[in-house]
Amino acid sequence: MFFDLLPPALVGLMFESLKQTLTMVAASAVLSTFIGLPLGVLLVVTAPGQFLERPLFNKVAGTIVNLVRSTPFIILMVAIIPFTRLVAGTTVGTIAAIVPLTVAITPLYARLAETAMREVDQSLIEAAESMGATPLQIIFKVLLPEALPGIVAGQTVTLVSLIGYSAMAGTVGGGGLGDLGIRFGYQRFMPEVMIAVVIILVAIVHSVQVAGDWAARRVNHRVARSRSA
């Protein structure tokens, strides 16, 4: 097989890098969900005309989200080094890389979640209000469950982008597959390493997409389908 062409030591290194990539992606995915989802909810419910309307807050939060999103990841990573040191205690290594990854991906996830929630028919919110639902009840019983298919799809996009971003984490010594591909495949002229890395990344991205699509279908009851699905 193709991987037999690689020296055994390099295969070990590849597993090590895979582990680093998965650690970075998983950790920042969880963190960005916990920060991004509430942020997305706030962006929706504080928008003008919504049930917790706070135009100023909405504007400020929206601007910050846009600012972070428009900064290239590689620049962002360097720019927030002091913040990374504050949070992780260090600026090098896999753990330190989780900080800029989370900072970069949270606004993306928040926006995707916001878009999914804004698709929820306004009349459903009105219906819940007419029942005497509190804002929290509207969020947890109407907004989030109804937007779930879109939120899951957003989660998939976020994960795929994270995998891409994580390849750049090598810059701050985060390791990972991308780092391995650059150091061996490019700098040491070993194209087979580069190819191996790309194959693994493609496989991961593809699996994430397939699993994400399946999950989004699973939670979507908006269109009729056979009960066995």
Add this chain to the structure above:
Amino acid sequence: MNALARPFSVAAEARLSSADLPKPETLIRIEDLTKVYDPKEGPVLDGISLAIGKGDIHGIIGRSGAGKSTLVRCLNGLVAPTSGRVLVSGREISSLSGAPLRAARRDISMIFQHFSLLSSRTAAGNVALPLEVAGVEKNEIRRRIPELLELVGLSAKVDAYPSELSGGQKQRIGIARALALNPQVLLSDEATSALDPETTEQILALLKDINRRLGLTIVLITHEMDVVRQIASHVTVLEHGKLVESGPTFDVLAFPKSQVARSFLSSIVAHDLPRQVSERLRPSPAPGSSPVLRIVFAGQAAHEPVLAALVEQFRIRPNILHGRIDYIDDKPLGVLTLVAAGGTPTLPGVLAYLSSLGLHGEIVGHVL
């Protein structure tokens, strides 16, 4: 009910609603209600005052933009009025906000044109929503769901998602959900506008049944007079945010005072003559012309042999131009338009005779 028994029960109902009984308790009182969204555009609601009795089905009819959606949303505080007051069972909705308003809303439920069911929840889950919101215990919710679905005839669809249901079934779920908290008032926001005529009739029958069985007061807004005719005991006509006409459905439909009401009625009651006939009418008599007489038969007087009397007593040769009998609120309403050939000299006597029978007669024009 068999067909022969019908007139008697109709008469009995007519007597029940008449003025010699104590006035029914007012459940909803709207006082000088005005709503302005955008000062440049003028008021959406302009000084509406209205009282709705307990147990009534009150239809609010108007064209789109007449302000009926806003009016109905003022009743449960979804819209705060610019001025004026709204009282529902003695509570001033228009002055409440926050938790007291949310508590008040549990007494006033609502059904919607596009059903507004959560796609993420089954029929049972949707019916459970208001109960969850009100903090009802899980066991109690589980007990209430089959009961409520039974009430709307959808017991078999407990686990179905809205996407698996037809429009009529979705609205039944909407109604079951609206009844979950045993409200005093049900607001219906164009609840049958998205349904086909047959389903509309079924849903209206269900609403009427619920109104009778539970004594629920229903306020329904619609742009279809037929909906009002089928179930409303009272009707209010809105136009450009103003109340144009209001009263018992039969009275408003039989004797509409405003042009707006007349035009709404044209589809179901023959108040306006067909164009082919009206074009031939002249406003004043001419030599050799005959008067055109319009007679409204309302309620019991519909049984009098009026035409025979016109022929025998007044020597009129009636020539029928247009006629129709409708049932409104289960009471018959007939409108007959005829050319009273040879009737010009005896006309005052004819009109006196008609009013002695309790019929409404008027001269709408003359034809040659």
